[in-house]
Structures are given as structure tokens and as C-alpha cells.
Amino acid sequence: MTGLPQSSATIAAGLASGRYPAGGLAFPHRDLTGIGQLARHEILFLLDEAEQWVALNRQPQKGADLLSGLTIINAFFENSTRTLLSFEIAGKRLGADVVNMHAATSSVKKGETLIDTAMTLNAMRADAIVIRHASSGAVRLIAEKVDCPVLNAGDGQHEHPTQALLDALTIRHALGLPPQSDLNGVRVTICGDLLHSRVARSNMLALTALGADVNVCAPPALMPAGIEAMGVTPFTDFNAALKGAQVVMMLRLQQERMEGQFIPSPREYRHLYGLTLDRLARAEPDALIMHPGPMNRGIEIDSQVADHASRSLITRQVESGVAIRMACLDVLTRRARGVPGWADLPEIKAGSAP
Numbered sequence: 001m002t003g004l005p006q007s008s009a010t011i012a013a014g015l016a017s018g019r020y021p022a023g024g025l026a027f028p029h030r031d032l033t034g035i036g037q038l039a040r041h042e043i044l045f046l047l048d049e050a051e052q053w054v055a056l057n058r059q060p061q062k063g064a065d066l067l068s069g070l071t072i073i074n075a076f077f078e079n080s081t082r083t084l085l086s087f088e089i090a091g092k093r094l095g096a097d098v099v100n101m102h103a104a105t106s107s108v109k110k111g112e113t114l115i116d117t118a119m120t121l122n123a124m125r126a127d128a129i130v131i132r133h134a135s136s137g138a139v140r141l142i143a144e145k146v147d148c149p150v151l152n153a154g155d156g157q158h159e160h161p162t163q164a165l166l167d168a169l170t171i172r173h174a175l176g177l178p179p180q181s182d183l184n185g186v187r188v189t190i191c192g193d194l195l196h197s198r199v200a201r202s203n204m205l206a207l208t209a210l211g212a213d214v215n216v217c218a219p220p221a222l223m224p225a226g227i228e229a230m231g232v233t234p235f236t237d238f239n240a241a242l243k244g245a246q247v248v249m250m251l252r253l254q255q256e257r258m259e260g261q262f263i264p265s266p267r268e269y270r271h272l273y274g275l276t277l278d279r280l281a282r283a284e285p286d287a288l289i290m291h292p293g294p295m296n297r298g299i300e301i302d303s304q305v306a307d308h309a310s311r312s313l314i315t316r317q318v319e320s321g322v323a324i325r326m327a328c329l330d331v332l333t334r335r336a337r338g339v340p341g342w343a344d345l346p347e348i349k350a351g352s353a354p
């Protein structure tokens with residue numbers, strides 16, 4: 001612990017209270033590859049850091065210059081609308097130069113290997129790289145090859161950590177929980193393609209770490225074996241899974257990741273697993289509705305539910321996303337920016353493991 005800017009008493013007090021000891025023991029990860037790599041207090045730290053950006057983003061003048069002079073590359077090897085835009089806006093609001101690389105127009109289409117692409121991005125001396133890739137583990141692989149922080153914007157069926165963070169922040173705000181609180185005892189039901197969804201996986205990790213009671217629901221073919229080990233309660237009957245839910249999070253069927261027939265038909269799927277107004281009545285009276293997007297209206301969620309004026313959090317999720325990404329970009333570049341208390345910390349290994 002020598003050389004750290006905080007006294008051990010301060011750190012011990014922080015750890016004992018479950019709060020993040022700011023400064024010393026600063027965020028001990030170079031990269032954000034998954035929620036699985038984070039301890040509960042580190043998740044709370046990122047949520048708390050995002051609060052200031054939620055406030056700033058509601059001002060007419062949204063600019064900050066924390067990352068001025070830094071270059072962020074968004075390397076997206078898979079399609080995206082909101083996540084790419086959200087990271088781009090986040091970087092720009094913090095004053096960074098943000099460059100987007102789309103795989104469809106890059107040399108990836110010419111057969112360049114992932115490692116070669118990573119080495120090229122590295123040689124351009126990016127200060128942070130944000131990656132989305134269709135293969136689980138690809139982000140980690142790149143993180144091991146480059147010299148700057150790497151943020152996972154979704155890797156295959158593995159993780160989508162900033163989505164889970166923005167969802168937790170959205171729930172905290174919507175339930176009127178104060179900054180710094182966890183989600184202890186909040187009852188959340190997640191329903192959809194649990195087998196292929198990185199959003200589901202990151203959310204299960206984050207929500208359980210924050211103390212939420214999580215029900216998960218999917219047709220048997222889309223239910224991962226042994227999912228109970230993640231600390232969630234599995235259901236194949238959606239009506240039963242909704243009982244007591246304060247928050248209902250719906251997920252898209254990830255058709256692009258399915259090989260073969262996983263559901264009988266979209267119509268049948270909607271009948272059993274679609275969130276209709278009628279079915280929503282089985283949850284708590286004011287249950288809140290979430291969806292990471294993109295939505296397939298009329299399949300996993302009906303428009304009356306998705307557009308519910310007082311209960312749908314879907315656009316608030318998008319709003320939280322910018323703030324969370326600003327917090328992650330800020331925190332992960334603090335060491336390189338020489339922020340007091342962060343710059344003199346011991347070297348952190350690349351691709352620190354989830």
C-alpha cells in the first residue's frame with residue numbers, strides 16, 4: 001500500500017462501509033472488459049461518477065474539457081446505432097477527439113486479422129479504444145495487444161458492461177434512490193434471449209452484485225444451463241416470473257446469433273413471452289419497463305408498453321448511457337492524464353481479467 005495517496009485508515013473506512021475509497025486504491029483496472037471483473041464497490045463508484053454527467057448533460061452547455069487533446073477510437077466490428085453514438089457523444093462532451101472506425105468500410109473486410117487491426121490502432125497512439133465485436137473474448141484479446149485502456153461496447157454473447165451500468169443507474173434514478181445507494185432488494189425480471197444476450201449476462205452480474213433480486217425468464221431452448229449459479233431465479237413461465245417485479249427488462253431475440261430454430265414462430269413467442277399490457281398487470285402495479293434496444297415491437301414488447309408515458313424507462317436508459325460512458329472514459333484515462341492520486345499508482349496489467 002506504500003506510496004498511495006490515502007491513509008490506510010481512510011481506505012479501511014471506505015472498504016468497511018462498502019463505499020469506494022476515492023484517490024488511493026483508485027479504480028484498479030486498466031480496461032473495462034466486463035462487469036465480471038468489477039467488485040461491488042467499483043460498480044457503485046462508476047455509477048456515482050456518472051451522476052455529475054447526468055446533471056451536466058441536462059444543461060444547455062454540455063461541454064467539459066477533461067479529455068482535451070486525447071484521441072478516442074471507436075472500433076465497431078458489428079452494427080450499432082445507440083451504443084456507437086453514445087460513446088461518440090460521451091467522448092466529445094469530455095473534449096476528446098473521437099474517431100469512428102466501421103468494420104464495413106475498414107480493412108477487416110479485406111481479411112486483416114483482429115491482431116493486425118489492433119496493432120494499427122495502437123500505432124496511431126489512441127488514448128482509449130472502444131470496441132464492439134461479434135466474437136466473445138475479442139475485446140480482451142485486443143486489450144492485451146494495445147497500450148491504452150480498452151472499453152468493451154459488446155463482445156459476442158459475453159458482456160456489454162456499459163449497458164449494465166447504465167441500466168443500474170436508470171433503475172436507481174427511476175426508483176428515487178439517492179446517489180450512492182445500491183439496489184438492495186429491488187425485484188427485477190429479465191425476459192428474452194438469455195442464451196445469446198450479452199446484455200442479460202452483464203445485467204445479471206451487475207444487478208446481483210448490487211443486491212437486487214433477479215428473476216430471469218426464457219423459453220427452455222434459450223435458457224442457459226446452470227444459470228442459477230449466477231444468483232438469479234430462472235423461469236420458463238413468464239407470468240410466474242413477473243410476480244412481484246418492480247422492474248421488467250425485455251430483451252430482443254438475437255436472431256443473428258442463432259444457428260437453427262430456437263423458437264417455434266415470432267407469433268408463438270409473443271404469445272408466451274411478449275410483454276403486453278395485460279401481462280404487465282401481473283407485475284407490481286407501477287412496475288417499470290426497460291429495453292436496451294433495438295426493439296422488435298409486437299414480438300418481445302408491445303408498443304403500448306414500450307411507449308408507456310409514466311412507466312417506460314427506455315429513453316431514460318439512452319440518456320443514462322451517455323453519462324455512464326463519460327464516467328468510464330474519464331476514470332479509465334485518469335492515470336494517463338496524470339490526475340492526482342491516480343498517476344502514481346502501480347502499473348495495472350492490460351486486459352485485467354473478468
Ligand code: NCD
Nearest residue numbers: 083154160199252292293294
Ligand atoms: C444490445 C446489444 O447490441 O448488445 N443493444 C445495445 O447495445 N443497446 C442489445 C441487442 O442487440 O439486442
